[in-house]
Amino acid sequence: MAEDLLIVSGSKEEQYRQLLPQLEGLLQGEEDIVANMANTAAALKEQFKWWWVGFYVVKGDELVLGPFQGPVACTRIKKGRGVCGAAWEQAKTLIVPDVEQFPGHIACSSFSKSEIVVPIVKNGIVTGVLDVDSEHLDHFDLTDQEYLEKIVGLLNF
Numbered sequence: 001m002a003e004d005l006l007i008v009s010g011s012k013e014e015q016y017r018q019l020l021p022q023l024e025g026l027l028q029g030e031e032d033i034v035a036n037m038a039n040t041a042a043a044l045k046e047q048f049k050w051w052w053v054g055f056y057v058v059k060g061d062e063l064v065l066g067p068f069q070g071p072v073a074c075t076r077i078k079k080g081r082g083v084c085g086a087a088w089e090q091a092k093t094l095i096v097p098d099v100e101q102f103p104g105h106i107a108c109s110s111f112s113k114s115e116i117v118v119p120i121v122k123n124g125i126v127t128g129v130l131d132v133d134s135e136h137l138d139h140f141d142l143t144d145q146e147y148l149e150k151i152v153g154l155l156n157f
């Protein structure tokens with residue numbers, strides 16, 4: 001079955017508002033977490049044209065690269081390392097307006113200037129993170145946090 005995403009314009013909040021039910025529809029009825037992470041990354045990239053959007057999955061004491069859209073990226077990140085490892089360790093969303101100011105930031109791409117990392121938490125345990133990078137400084141705010149947290153809540157793991 002063909003799946004088409006309706007790309008919308010308007011304020012960022014409006015874009016998220018229209019994307020959310022479409023994502024719900026896309027993920028509903030599919031049990032496979034890799035398929036759902038892949039479609040989520042693709043839908044976010046298509047709508048927002050961010051530099052990089054993707055998932056890291058907790059495996060043992062590391063985050064391992066999962067489905068993503070954008071340039072190739074680092075494959076393994078230790079707990080507490082970089083923005084992703086810090087978001088995992090702290091189990092909270094981190095918004096980094098200027099990655100150069102973040103101690104220990106892992107530069108997978110020199111084009112990345114700002115970043116948001118949203119942990120995926122199930123029963124109090126972080127099972128992975130959603131990482132979004134922008135080539136613009138100060139690109140993410142509390143609206144992104146609010147909606148990206150809702151979006152990772154749709155994932156079934």
Ligand code: SME
Pocket residue numbers: 052073074077081082083084085104105106107108109112115131133
């Ligand atoms: N910058 C991240 C690493 C992942 S890439 O940006 C895709 C970090 O500091 O954890």
